[in-house]
Amino acid sequence: MPWYLYLAFKQLFPTGRRFPFFTAISVVSVMLGVALLIVVLGVMGGFGYQIREMITDTEGEIQIKARGLISDYRNVVKRVEAVPGVAGATPYAAGMLMVQYQNKPAFPQMRGLDMTSIARVVPLGRFVRVGSLDDLDDDAVILSGGLADALGARLGAIVDIYTPLMLAKKDGAIILPRTARVVGILEIGHQQLDSSTLYCTLRLAQDLYGLDRDVHGINVRLQRGAREDEVAKRLNAVLPPEVQAFSWRDSFADFLWVLQLEKNMMMFVLLFVVLVAAFLTMSLLLVLVLKKTREIGLLGALGASRRQIALCFCLQGVGVGVVGTGLGLALGFTVLHFRNEFVRAITHLTGGQELLARFYQFSELPSHTETRDLVLIVVAALVLSTLAGIVPAVLAARLKPAEALRSE
Numbered sequence: 001m002p003w004y005l006y007l008a009f010k011q012l013f014p015t016g017r018r019f020p021f022f023t024a025i026s027v028v029s030v031m032l033g034v035a036l037l038i039v040v041l042g043v044m045g046g047f048g049y050q051i052r053e054m055i056t057d058t059e060g061e062i063q064i065k066a067r068g069l070i071s072d073y074r075n076v077v078k079r080v081e082a083v084p085g086v087a088g089a090t091p092y093a094a095g096m097l098m099v100q101y102q103n104k105p106a107f108p109q110m111r112g113l114d115m116t117s118i119a120r121v122v123p124l125g126r127f128v129r130v131g132s133l134d135d136l137d138d139d140a141v142i143l144s145g146g147l148a149d150a151l152g153a154r155l156g157a158i159v160d161i162y163t164p165l166m167l168a169k170k171d172g173a174i175i176l177p178r179t180a181r182v183v184g185i186l187e188i189g190h191q192q193l194d195s196s197t198l199y200c201t202l203r204l205a206q207d208l209y210g211l212d213r214d215v216h217g218i219n220v221r222l223q224r225g226a227r228e229d230e231v232a233k234r235l236n237a238v239l240p241p242e243v244q245a246f247s248w249r250d251s252f253a254d255f256l257w258v259l260q261l262e263k264n265m266m267m268f269v270l271l272f273v274v275l276v277a278a279f280l281t282m283s284l285l286l287v288l289v290l291k292k293t294r295e296i297g298l299l300g301a302l303g304a305s306r307r308q309i310a311l312c313f314c315l316q317g318v319g320v321g322v323v324g325t326g327l328g329l330a331l332g333f334t335v336l337h338f339r340n341e342f343v344r345a346i347t348h349l350t351g352g353q354e355l356l357a358r359f360y361q362f363s364e365l366p367s368h369t370e371t372r373d374l375v376l377i378v379v380a381a382l383v384l385s386t387l388a389g390i391v392p393a394v395l396a397a398r399l400k401p402a403e404a405l406r407s408e
Contacts, residue, residue, distance in 0.1 A: 022284045026320040027327065029277035030381060034328025035335065037270050037377045038369065042336045044263040045373060046366030048256070055248045058188065060121050060219035061228045062235065063251050064089075066243045069214035076243065077117070077218060083234045085226035088120030091215040093205035098162035099198060100177075101151040108147050108196040112205020112215075121221040124186065124199070131155050131184030138204045142184035146195030157182045161198075163208040178208065220245070267373070271380060278384035281320050282391055317389020318382070325381040336367045 070076060073091045080089040093112035098105055115136060118124065125133040128142065136142055141161070143153060153159055161178045180200070187194050206212065222231055228247035235245035249256060335342070343365050 023320070026281040026284055027324045029280050030274065030321060030324025030385060031328040031331060033274035033277045034325050034377060034381050035332040036273055037267070038329060038332025039335050040266050040270055041263065041373045042367045042369045043339070043365060044266055045370055046368040048259050048263070049368035050366040052248070054188065055252060058122060059248070060221045061248055062220035062222065062232055062245050063248070064218040064220060064235065064239065064243060064245045069211065069216065070218065070243060071214050073215045073218065076239065079238050080218065080220060080235060083231065083238060085223055085231040085234070087221045087223045088117060089218050089220045090114050090117040090121040091202060091218050093202055093209060093211055093216050095209050096164070097198060097208065099151065100160045100162070101153045101157060104151050106147055106150050106196065108198040110205060110208070111197060111199050112202040113199060114202045121219050127188050128184045128186050133184060135183040136199070136201060138201050139180055140183040141180040142186050142199040143182055144194045144197040145185055145187040147197060148185045153182050155182060155185065161208065165208070165210050274381050274384055278388040281317055281385060282388035314386065314389040317385050321382045321385025324385065325378055328381070339365050339367060
């Protein structure tokens with residue numbers, strides 16, 4: 001081991017003595033900065049990842065829509081499923097309804113499902129908490145958990161469904177509300193979807209909205225490893241001109257752009273925390289150089305080159321960065337692991353559990369750390385810590401041995 005590396009290590013972590021205050025402050029500052037970046041970017045990445053999973057779980061990776069309605073959807077589905085990379089396709093109908101149970105009204109989003117193909121695209125069955133998706137027929141509905149609670153409806157309840165078509169009379173005829181039996185209660189884990197969504201069969205949705213044999217769109221599930229943008233281009237090549245395929249990124253591009261912008265801004269702001277930690281390390285190293293001026297002069301008198309003296313102090317900045325970054329990663333991932341416990345404790349004290357779900361749309365705080373973000377945090381912490389050691393290293397290397405030995 002080179003002597004300057006050994007000396008740098010001994011100055012940071014001397015044996016037989018208490019842990020030096022300089023090292024502790026430097027390491028803790030870098031550790032807190034890295035941990036803060038890990039926690040914040042992990043949570044921000046978790047929101048994006050959770051939204052992506054929610055979109056693909058409920059609508060597939062690709063959505064096919066038209067300017068109006070999609071006619072002859074069976075032929076369109078056959079074309080779609082013949083495209084390489086497509087695992088399955090299912091049509092749907094959507095709209096607003098009014099649902100009433102025991103004089104309690106609600107206005108949920110309706111989702112009409114094709115029961116013959118839904119399982120190949122959207123795994124809704126695993127989100128059903130009470131009842132079964134297999135029991136859904138033209139005289140039955142499945143309610144989201146929040147909608148069921150708002151209505152007070154339980155499994156087996158009979159609800160009345162009012163459609164917008166009831167506002168328009170055809171030939172003087174009055175359209176009566178449909179009655180349906182609740183055969184399931186579904187919870188996806190997203191507050192907005194779980195609060196006000198009604199699931200029914202595609203035939204019932206077409207009757208309620210007077211669609212005849214048309215649908216509003218088609219959801220597409222891709223094979224594992226297939227790229228959404230590439231498959232969307234293949235689909236647009238075989239679809240009719242008035243029908244177009246969009247990847248989930250294109251369908252929610254504006255929202256995802258805002259989410260990524262927030263994440264980038266948070267990283268930019270929080271990097272200043274690591275920068276402050278680097279300045280603190282540099283200041284403490286400068287103090288160390290001033291305290292050890294005579295020792296530096298002695299090293300020069302013994303034959304140490306300026307480069308070796310500079311490396312001795314520069315490596316101390318690297319050591320602080322490595323140890324602080326390692327401890328920061330451990331602390332950050334520990335906080336992320338117990339994040340929901342911390343959030344529950346805080347919201348329990350402040351009474352904000354319902355507000356958290358209402359405004360952030362998730363019942364639990366999500367977390368997902370991307371490899372790119374992790375590499376950027378580690379590299380930034382190490383580079384800033386190394387740069388913090390350069391200024392003291394240059395100052396130490398410029399000291400002349402004779403003048404340094406005469407220093408008081």
